[in-house]
Amino acid sequence: MGKKRSGAGLTGPQQAAKFLGVSVLSGVVLAGIAIPGAGALGLAAKGTVEGFDEIPANLKTPPLSQRTTILDAEGGLIATVYSRDRQVVPLTAISPYMQKAIVAIEDSRFYEHGAIDAKGILRAVNRNAQEGGAAQGASTLTQQYVKNVFVEEAGDDETKVREAQEKSLGRKIRELKYSIQVEEELGKKKILENYLNITYFGQQAYGIESAAQRYFSKPAKDLTLDESALLAGVVQSPSRFDPVNDAQEAMKRRNVVLQRMADMKDVSQAEADEAKKKPVTLKVTRPKNGCITAVKGAGFFCDYVRNTFLTDPVFGKTREERAKLWNQGGLTVRTTLDPQSQESVNESIKDHVNQDDKVATAVTLVQPGTGRVLAMGQSKPYGFGKNETQINFSVDKRMGGSNFGFPTGSTFKPFVAAAALERGVSAGKTYPSPHDMEYPSPVQTCGDKPWVNTSHDRVENESESEIGPYGMRDAMAKSVNTYFVEMISDNALGLCPVTEMTTKLGVIPADGTKLPEVPAIALGTEGMSPLTMANAYATFANRGVYCTPVALESITDAHGKALAVPKSQCDRVMAEKTADTVNTLLLGVIDSGTGTAAGLTDRQNAGKTGTTDSRYNAWFVGYTPNMAGATWVGSGGSKQVSMENITIGGQYYDKVYGGGLPGPIWKQAVSGALEGREAPPFTTVTIPESGMPAGGGRPTPNPNQNPNKPGKPGKPGGDGKPGGRPGGQTAAGATGGATGGNTPTNPFPDISLEPGFIGGPEGP
Secondary structure (H helix, E strand, O other), X not given: OOOEOOOOOEOXXXXXXXXXXXXXXXXXXXXXXXXXXXXXXXXXHHOOHHHHHHOOOOOOOOOOOOOEEEEOOOOOEEEEEOOOEOOOOOHHXXXXXXXXXXXXXXXXXXXOOOOOOHHHHHHHHHHHHHHOOOOOOOOOHHHHXXXXXXXXXXOOOHHHHHHHHOOOHHHHHHHHHHHHHHHHHHOHHHHHHHHHHHOEOOOOEEOHHHHHHHHHOOOHHHOOHHHHHHHHHHOOXXXXXXXXXXXXXXXXXXXXXXXXXXXXXXXXXXXXXXXXXXXXXXXXOOOOOOHHHOOOOOHHHHHHHHHHHHHOHHHOOOHHHHHHHHHHOOOEEEEOOOHHHHHHHHHHHHHHOOOOOOOEEEEEEEOOOOOEEEEEEEOOOEOOOOOOEOOOOOOOHHHOOOOOOEEOHHHHHHHHHHHHHHOOOOOOOOEOOOOEEEOOOOEOOOOOXXXXXXXXXXXXXXXXXXXXXXXXXXXXXXXXXXXHHHHHHOOOOOHHHHHHHHHHOOOOOOOOOOOOOOHHHHHOOOEEOHHHHHHHHXXXXXXXXXXXXXXXXXXXXXXXXXXXXXXXXXXXXXXXXXXXXXXXXXXXXXXXOOOHHHOOOOOOOEEEEEEOHHHOEEEEXXXXXXXXXXXXXXXXXXXXXXXXXXXXXXXXXXXXXOOOOHHHHHHHHHHHHHOOOOOOOOOOOOOOOOOOOOOOOOOOOOOOOOOOOOOOXXXXXXXXXXXXXXXXXXXXXXXXXOOXXXXXXXXXXXXXXXXXXXXXXXOO
16 A cells, blocks of 8 residues: 555655556556656546546647748848748658657657557656656657647747646646547657657757758758767757757767667667767857848848738738738748849948938839839848847838838929829919918818918928929929929819828828828928838829839748738829829929939939928939839938038038939939839820929019018927927928028029029929
8 A cells, every 4th residue: 555645645656656557457558757746746637547538639730830931033032030940851851860869869669659658657657756756757759749739839928838848747648648649640750750840959949950950050861970969969958958058068968869879779889989989060050030131131121021921911810810820930932122123222322321320311112013112221221239220211110110201301292293283283384482481371171171371381492593483394393392382272272182192192101190181291291101102103103003012922831832912902093194294294303403413324214302391301202114212311210310511421411402312322223223124215295384484584572472581490399200280380390391491592683593503402
């Protein structure tokens, strides 16, 4: 009769022995019960054969999480990402030495027993009963595999991981039931293959293939005897026997494995002894995971791909479902990134803006007609170090971008023009366009309540020589602020058609808010992302058909099965004639306006410059019929930097304009991206002449004009976002002027001079 503790029943080990005896007598095969301390069994409900039979045997093996490979459009590697670095391989791709080593040290009777090793159990129970604890276990490889399945299924849920690894008799019995099922369904070879692919080998390496690559930079099929023994030894305690951090301890463990292999006649004693003499020689490949490892400067594009996956319902109804699929990995993701375009963007950024400059730049290129994102780069690299960032300046906040995007300045004006043209306003429409004026009031909105200039906010042009009247062609070329404010305030247009047009073009503030209905939006006072602007301008290039941006070409899972990917949705948002007219207007910006520095030499291109108040941001957004792109330069952090008397990329600028720095960045990037590619022309239209030559003659004085009164400076707001919205102000805090004061006076008032002729380069 078993010895009892005072005031209690049988000891824990004695209860286990009793359960073992009952089960064996009943014909139930038990496996590897590692006995915990007394009183922790929790076996009462399952201490009988009937209880054991009630445990369900429906183990569903989850797909093993593996690395995901992200490729460019030509199949070149961009990055490898994973939640667990694993590459599943068949048993035939694993060294026979490795197969024998893991069996020898973990379960030497693996091929002789079923789901359990009865001898091992009796030996373990006997020893544990003697020592009163869990001194020895008897888990078979099959049971270890089942336990790893539970751990894998737990994922990153720490509570579930702890439960899967819990040292309780109840868990052991559940493992047993599932182990019986696995033995019946899979067989020994498949169990061994699965075990070697699922188990953890330390150093972030899951599965034997990743372990072989991590420690020896070779595939698992090429592992030698001593290398196989080393890795087999690591499994028992990946931290204790880590050969990277403790080579001596790892060597001792390796030699134990080698001797065990010799004892099992897997190798001769001579072979084992020879292998024992070898030092631990590693060729470590450090873990490389995530978009920080991306090549070709594509870290932010990689991050955009990941966020696309996590936010698109095509990959799951909820973000949790999508994240589970992404973390499971094993995907091969072919993207739209064009290697030639990406390389050209990188070179242009490098040549114009330094990583440690006070300001940053971001460039994004897209393909008109398809929405394909071809390139994405910025001067602050993807990373965690100094002058690095994880904020993707090219995209909206929800896709990993800045909180508010960047005010676009005059690059917004083509949207106002497009809305006006769609409403039947002639491209020859003339407005007085004084140098300085109050915002006209009231202005029609989408609702019943018009916008009213209660604060008497004013708008002015960049140069005092910019005095109308102007027609649309010259106003666009010279970027005349007052012209477009008058246009958006005209009863023939109003604010609603403009906001409706921008919605169709996907021009939505980067923070996801609604574009405010105030006349100052005509001057680009709301924060946008370069991708948003590039893709909107691609609609002009595509003659009025807008296509949503896409970054994914195809995805296959670990089994080579193709997954559905989101497709670009293309819709006509304006008439062909409207787009052709805008294209003709923006060709003029390049030919003789503020964007001459962005003119390509081998093909037609159109575009628009933009510069914001205090020169915090400067833009060039341009396109050819087969490529569109946006370049932004400005303050990437919460601190706004005025780009006056500043050195950027090793070059001094007294004032940064959209055409002075972003324009040349865009030109170099697009020139390289399109080198050797077709150069289709635009379809252009005839723009009616305005009633009076722009900039000529002295116009009739305008009662709202006050050339001596400058515009109000922007007011900084919280979190680095420019300030409040009184009257005509918007989120950028601008009162209308796309640029600040300090404009030089024309000493020859009766002579028309080009903008910027005095005091620096062209206007915004």
